[in-house]
Amino acid sequence: MTIEQPLAIPDRVRPLDRVLFGDNQFFGVNHMSEERARAQAMRFQTTDAIMEVLDDAIDAGITSFMCTTHDRISEIADRVRADPKRYDGFSFLPCMPYAHKYADAVTELGMLGALRRFLPEEGALNAMLRGGKSIAKKDVAGLVTLLVDAEMAMFRGTRTPVVWLQNVVTDLLLGLGFVDAFAMFADHVRSRYDAEPGFITMNLPMLLPVLERAGIENPLVCANINKIGFRMSGGMDAYHDALEQRPFRAVAMSVFASGAIAPGEAIEWIFEQPNIESIVFGASSRRHIDDTVSLVRRYAG
Structure with missing residues (x-):
């Protein structure tokens, strides 16, 4: 039984589940504790360890x-493809480009060398031509689509x-x-992958009017949204105004403020806010996953 999205969404748009599972814990990302981040990175050195937690999430x-497009995610995709019965209905919502991977490659190989390493297999020559043209013209948008x-x-x-812009x-x-x-x-993203574009930002109030100017209607946007304003650039008042007045689909991350807010309090507050379509959270234990799912079912309606 999946946790489905009950909000009214236009027919052309695929609704998101109420709960999305994130991958920070698998790759040593913790915004409050470097020690905990290192411990998690050590624990999830194998794909089997990651899959065990993903299976717990699916069972919940x-x-x-x-997920990011960390190299290890390709191994997870291989596992999913290899067992279509077990992972029937399972979706990846990739977030890209993965900046750390490209930064390391550019440092090691230079810009053109990095592009050659990450070219898609299909249409590689065309991609290289696009990449070279993009570099020559400093065409950031062209590079984004290439990557x-x-x-x-x-x-x-x-x-x-959904394909997210990091x-x-x-x-x-x-x-x-x-x-x-x-x-x-x-x-x-829409034309090539028949997917909904999403935008992740650390400054929701600043991004929304820009997406409107770009002609993107009712955009899917993921941002830090939590009760104490943790990592919410622009301030709580601006976020409240955006949620109440701007037409967009909000996905809330950092809802627990990296453990600073009690889970029940955090989830109850999130779903008291207008226009919250989904939350994304990461967890490394079955108990944490089950508890979060139970809270969402209680407070999301």
């Missing part, structure tokens, strides 16, 4: 996995109803004023 009713094609290759044969790139484009890049990303 969660079937949407919002999306490269990173989507690992998900062939799986369900990917906050590092979203907020870079936002700061540089490259409004057209958002529209190009959205059009590319």
Whole structure:
């Protein structure tokens, strides 16, 4: 039994589940404790360890996995493809580009060398030509679509109803004023992958009017939203105004503020806010997963 989204969504848009499972815990990301992050990175050194937790999430009713395009995710995609019966209905919601991977490659190989490493197999020559042209013209939007094609290759044969633009790139484009890049990303994701484009940001109030200027209607946006304003750039009042007045589909992350808010209090507050479609959370234990699912069912309606 999945936790489905009850909000009224236009027919052309696929509704998200109420609960999305994240991957920070698998790759040593914890915003409050470096020690805990290191311990988690050690625990999840094998794909088997990751799959054990993913299977726990599936058994609890969660079937949407919002993940980066870390190299290890390709191994998870292989497992999902290899057992279609077990993972029937399971969806990846990839977040890209994975900035750390490209930064390391550029440092090691240079820009063109990095592009060659990550080119998609299909149409590699065309991709290289696009990549070279993009570099020559400093065309950031063209590079974004090229890298999306490269990173989507690992998900062939799986369900990917949403493709997210990572906050590092979203907020870079936002700061540089490259409004057209958002529209190009959205059009590319819809036309090439029949998926809904999503945007992850650390500054929701600033991003929404820019997406409106780009012509993206009712955008799917993921941002930190929690009771204490943890990592909510722009301030609580601006977030309240956005949730109440702006037409967009909100996915809340950092709802527990990295453990600073009690789970019941955090979930109850989140679903008291207007326009929250889904939450994304990470967990490394079956108990935490079950408790979160139970709270969402209690407070989300």
